[in-house]
Amino acid sequence: MAQQALGLIETRGLVALVEGTDAMLKAANVELVGPMMSV
Numbered sequence: 001m002a003q004q005a006l007g008l009i010e011t012r013g014l015v016a017l018v019e020g021t022d023a024m025l026k027a028a029n030v031e032l033v034g035p036m037m038s039v
Helices: 014-027
Strands: none
Touching: none
């Protein structure tokens, strides 16, 4: 039974964003959809 969830990462720096995304992608079977930027 497949379960779906939505995970978001909010950071103030590029390094934190890259490290957080890398950890998320390695920890589970997830798919990176794309960035969402807002002001």
